Amino acid sequence: MSHVAVIAAHPDDETMFAGGTLAKFSAEGHELSMVLVTRGEGGEVGEPPVGPKERLGELREAEMRCAAAVYGVRRLVFLGFVDPAIEIGERPKRIEAPLDVFVAAVARALDELRPDVVMTHGTNGEYGHPQHIYTRQAVWEALRILRPWRPQELLTWCANAGTNAEDRLTNRDDPASWSLDVTPWFEGKLAAALCHRSQHAMFMRNSKTPDVASMLRRLEAFRRWDLGIVDLA
Template sequence: MPRSREELALTVPTLLCVHPHPDDESIACGGLLARSAAEGRRVFVVTCTGGEEGENLAGIDLGDEDLVSHRRRELADALAALGVTEHAYLGYRDSGMAGSEANGHPDSFHRADLDEAARRLAAILRRVRPHVVVSDDERGTYGHPDHVKAHTVTVRAVELAADHGADVPGEPWQVAKRYVHAIGRSRLWQLHRALVAADLVSPFGAADTLMEDLPFGVDDEVITAEIDVEEWMPRKRSAMAAHRSQIADDSFFLNLPDGLMRQTQAIEQFVLEQGPPSPEVPETDLFAGIASNDGTVVAG
């Protein structure tokens, strides 16, 4: 007899990634998602907004379709490229860049009540019952309001999902490990210098930019996990290319020389913020040491 999703959650390692907009999942965690799915792990993606404030950066012909509807189709294509079959929208509106007028839209994710948004996500956590949850860090990687909110909502949702007294549908569920995706400052610096040396435009600053002036990145010593996704880079690339309105054919993400592509995308980095620390740092598997509810070790 086929097992229910609730039964699967007891034994199958389950990953849930929370991302603010369509395309963030492919850029930030595409390799992890593809690898996890290919290895038989259950993978679920939550997208917090519809990307309403995005622009048709590639200037593609949308026909009679509006951009939000088109981005929904792009996301579906990207998830298919990654092998991800389970997805949910959290139901908020894109807040736009920091300081933009869209920040004040009453339906924006930025303005959403924290506990209300967290209850929505906690209900998904209780239904999906993931062992590992991944989101942006507290700085929202590069400061976008929706990325910051995705972090705070995820932190609170993990708390509510485990709280027997919380006003959240479903049986309580304790997420074993919560991570944030990140990129170490030295890796970012190496990429910047390699782009400059190759006479390519770097999105991280001018040729004379100093390491301490990089726009984002975390100190190397806080990285706790490095996941090798080189085998799954073609899937990640296909997923990014599926977001045609946001990532044009001539974009930075799709046109790095092969050596730089491997350097920047073959390893995805993460920071463990909640859960048992691993004796091995950096970890090479986010599921290492996790046991299912019946006591069976599901990974590591």
């Protein structure tokens, strides 16, 4: 069995982009860890609100712990970076931390967890979210400096499998190494998504779907980067 560590920018990213695969890994007995860059405190509070804006970080951390429990996550780590506040319709922002500080935090987390496989955001940040792109960059740079230990491979989600090329979440510059119909594990993905209550209104508004279940993708595609072959130096 392998140890898989997910590194995500915000609570809910893990489920929206890879929830079915995580449910599959869990069912197969793989060890799962999750590293969250922020608590998502800059996002939406929901409709109706799940609580006051000033408590959103605390509330979304609780939502993340709920989702992690669905997947049977062994270790859940919050790096403590602050998610910049935005209003509905405003362009997303990335954290204000310098890259070297961000990279060092990611590298420390990976060195402590020692996973076999790392899973994170794709090259285009899915729908172009600056923090998703910044997170992918920090993970890549962290992998450069990890010595002598290093994970065996990196998986980036929402890869371009051809059939999903027009999906707004697809990282078009990441050709898929493999894709998975997650229908057999969909109930697990849905259960985790339902934990993220503060984000449900946003999910449905952006996807133009009537409910959370209708919004979730049943195809999940990944680009595989073999870290024993890829030159990170």
